[in-house]
Amino acid sequence: MTNQREIILQELQKKKQHLTADELYDIVKKAMPRISLATVYRNLEILSEAGVIGKLEISGRQKRFDYDPEEHDHIYCVVCHRVDNLDIERTDDDTKNMASVAGYTVTGYRLEIVGICDACQKKEVEKEKNS
Amino acid sequence: MTNQREIILQELQKKKQHLTADELYDIVKKAMPRISLATVYRNLEILSEAGVIGKLEISGRQKRFDYDPEEHDHIYCVVCHRVDNLDIERTDDDTKNMASVAGYTVTGYRLEIVGICDACQKKEVEKEKNS
DNA sequence: CTCCGTGCAAACGATTTGCACTATG
């Protein structure tokens, strides 16, 4: 656990958001100006591999990293691409229902709810006023 | 609807699989050797925009295109990345449950089941035999 | 000393774009 690894982890946990590698890079640079983006990527990979954080491959281009490594689902905003945690209980029933599909052995699932976040809804209203 | 557009669409529908742009490119090249990958990308974008096909952003690197534009969920194989359609009914209840989340206006959801497909399971067995 | 982790820059894979050209309406 190097110095840079620790700062990356701390900042991610402190923000309590689902950040991309380069968002986190910008933040960490303030505390450690000579850090490189590659180091951020490498450490995020190591940390998620170790189960300390989660890695999200939500629709869109960039991966995001989750301060909470527990299995859970996400909701994301189609406008600003912000991602939040969902707290929906995953019933065993669901998993059982899936087990029969097309010869697959089911190992898990990912539910991704899509919507427009509070902030973006407000922005929409603003826009309509001005037009 | 140009000639190349038509062939791209036909081949995708004929294959009844969830192909990536470059897989489709390889297929279409046989019928139309001078076509470029950019054209395949452009037309897949246009076709999915028009609702004739679907665009999938499943975990992993490449986008896949779906011959079936209807809303439905998918299962994909973690080993070979093959994607198949799911035929799980989406109840209104589900959507209602989601509506309350964190100030979001929910517009939809995407369920992605993860597993190992039939073919890859068989390959696993083979490997074990040989080792 | 020995290595693992770093910073940098260059490489990479997937996708997109600028441009000149071609077919089609």
Place this chain on the structure above:
DNA sequence: CATAGTGCAAATCGTTTGCACGGAG
């Protein structure tokens, strides 16, 4: 003849990697 669509190559974006160096054990 106007213009939407093409092929090609170069550009772009997010991410990964090779390499020489530096610092901790």
